[in-house]
Amino acid sequence: xxxxxxxxxxxxxxxxxxxxxxxxxxxxxxxxxxxxxxxxxxxxxxxxxxxxxxxxxxxxxxxxxxxxxxxxxxxxxxxxxxxxxxxxxxxxxxxxxxxxxxxxxxxxxxxxxxxxxxxxxxxxxxxxxxxxxxxxxxxxxxxxxxxxxxxxxxxxxxxxxxxxxxxxxxxxxxxxxxxxxxxxxxxxxxxxxxxxxxxxxxxxxxxxxxxxxxxxxxxxxxxxxxxxxxxxxxxxxxxxxxxxxxxxxxxxxxxxxxxxxxxxxxxxxxxxxxxxxxxxxxxxxxxxxxxxxxxxxxxxxxxxxxxxxxxxxxxxxxxxxxxxxxxxxxxxxxxxxxxxxxxxxxxxxxxxxxxxxxxxxxxxxxxxxxxxxxxxxxxxxxxxxxxxxxxxxxxxxxxxxxxxxxxxx
Numbered sequence: 433x434x435x436x437x438x439x440x441x442x443x444x445x446x447x448x449x450x451x452x453x454x455x456x457x458x459x460x461x462x463x464x465x466x467x468x469x470x471x472x473x474x475x476x477x478x479x480x481x482x483x484x485x486x487x488x489x490x491x492x493x494x495x496x497x498x499x500x501x502x503x504x505x506x507x508x509x510x511x512x513x514x515x516x517x518x519x520x521x522x523x524x525x526x527x528x529x530x531x532x533x534x535x536x537x538x539x540x541x542x543x544x545x546x547x548x549x550x551x552x553x554x555x556x557x558x559x560x561x562x563x564x565x566x567x568x569x570x571x572x573x574x575x576x577x578x579x580x581x582x583x584x585x586x587x588x589x590x591x592x593x594x595x596x597x598x599x600x601x602x603x604x605x606x607x608x609x610x611x612x613x614x615x616x617x618x619x620x621x622x623x624x625x626x627x628x629x630x631x632x633x634x635x636x637x638x639x640x641x642x643x644x645x646x647x648x649x650x651x652x653x654x655x656x657x658x659x660x661x662x663x664x665x666x667x668x669x670x671x672x673x674x675x676x677x678x679x680x681x682x683x684x685x686x687x688x689x690x691x692x693x694x695x696x697x698x699x700x701x702x703x704x705x706x707x708x709x710x711x712x713x714x715x716x717x718x719x720x721x722x723x724x725x726x727x728x729x730x731x732x733x734x735x736x737x738x739x740x741x742x743x744x745x746x747x748x749x750x751x752x753x754x755x756x757x758x759x760x761x762x763x764x765x766x767x768x769x770x771x772x773x774x775x776x777x778x779x780x781x782x783x784x785x786x787x788x789x790x791x792x793x794x795x796x797x798x799x800x801x802x803x804x805x806x807x808x809x810x811x812x813x814x815x816x817x818x819x820x821x822x823x824x825x826x827x828x829x830x831x832x833x834x835x836x837x838x839x840x841x
Contacts, residue, residue: 438464439472446476497523497531505535521622524559561818595622596631596654598681598689605693608700610668615677616759619689620657628655628734634688635679637664637695645670654683655738656771658731659763672698733764740768749777762786769793775802784808798822 445455452473459469501514511532518528596619603614617633631654636647645667652658664677678692732751740748745768752764762781769777770793778790784807791802795815800822803815 438468439475442472443476495531495534497527498534501531501535511536527559557821561821596620596681596683596689597622598633598679598691600635600677600679600691600693602677602693602695606696606698607666609666609670609672609697612663612665613677613695615662615664615679615693616659617662617679618657618659619652619654619681621654628653629683630654631658632682633662633679634682635662635664635677637666638676638678639671640674645675652731653734655734657737657767659733659760660731661757661760666695666697670697733760733767736764736768737771740771740774743772745772745774745777748772749780752777753780758782759786762790766790766793773797775799778802778805 442455442459446452456469456473460466497518500518501511504514505511515528515532519525598617598619600618601616603616607613615635617635619631619633630651632649632651634647634649637645639645646664648662650662652660666675673696675695675697676692677695678690681689683689732755736748736751739745739751748768748771749765752761752768755761755764762783763786765777765781766786766789769775769790773794775791775794778787778794781787781790788806788808788811791805792811792815795802795818800815800819803812803819806812806815
């Protein structure tokens with residue numbers, strides 16, 4: 433390998449996050465002279481001792497976690513509460529500790545058991561990819577369509593059996609008095625338990641001063657997740673202005689999970705009067721509907737998920753096929769695909785974004801043959817990058833260049 437090629441190769445490894453000590457050890461192991469190694473690092477502007485840990489920026493996953501930490505530290509949560517919760521969600525301890533340092537300005541000192549360098553490098557790379565995919569899938573599934581409540585962090589430092597995350601989105605953000613909007617309510621059990629239990633959903637329309645105008649409740653059963661549409665009718669005599677549709681989910685936890693979405697109430701443009709209608713005739717508004725109390729009712733998505741979990745994939749897909757609402761139909765197929773791992777469910781999904789998210793849940797398990805099924809160019813490129821990175825861990829590199837898998841700890 434020429435001096436220039438070696439410098440480019442070493443520079444690429446350093447940009448990927450490998451330390452100078454790791455690269456030097458690998459080069460020495462493959463027989464490169466010490467003088468050539470030193471000259472290469474001098475050409476790259478390295479000191480010879482490697483960058484200090486404090487000078488390196490946390491990876492992108494740690495930056496995202498740091499933003500999460502700052503939000504909840506400002507709300508009064510403690511690092512001792514947030515760190516165990518993030519670890520329970522699958523984030524790498526190194527990323528979490530780097531994020532804590534970035535958010536608080538205080539490094540986290542822990543006693544660690546060191547693994548071989550090759551294992552650490554591969555695990556770190558895979559965890560960074562997984563974290564990026566999780567944020568990407570949440571984005572494409574519309575997690576930011578409405579204001580959502582974060583999953584509460586348990587004060588005891590461990591994840592309880594029931595830990596509910598709820599979010600809400602409206603089919604429109606402007607409605608006339610007497611009109612109706614459909615609120616799509618989604619809830620996910622983030623806890624350690626996987627049993628079926630009831631959740632009491634209370635939703636209300638509140639004015640800009642926080643005074644409830646309409647209120648109702650409904651009880652739903654949940655195992656892992658649930659999604660349902662709830663109509664909300666604005667009273668015909670409601671003044672124009674800003675309102676909010678709020679949902680509170682009481683699931684037996686320390687406090688209910690809540691979410692809200694803004695709504696503007698304003699009169700629609702009045703049509704011109706016909707020749708047969710006198711100027712003093714005023715259209716009659718319907719009477720304000722009473723508050724409706726909705727009783728417990730089963731959800732077909734839960735039934736389909738239970739069938740998929742029991743191994744009856746055909747029954748599960750049949751239940752989803754009977755759902756007439758497209759959004760719920762697509763979400764049902766995505767959930768049963770994530771439950772039984774069958775990619776065939778994804779093909780029946782109507783919406784492009786939801787279908788892509790469904791296929792991604794299969795691709796994340798290493799089934800890169802479904803990359804071609806993705807509609808979004810960005811997702812196809814991300815899938816191709818994942819497949820390429822995954823192949824690097826199994827490829828045999830030429831003996832003339834250092835192997836990433838040979839890094840010493």
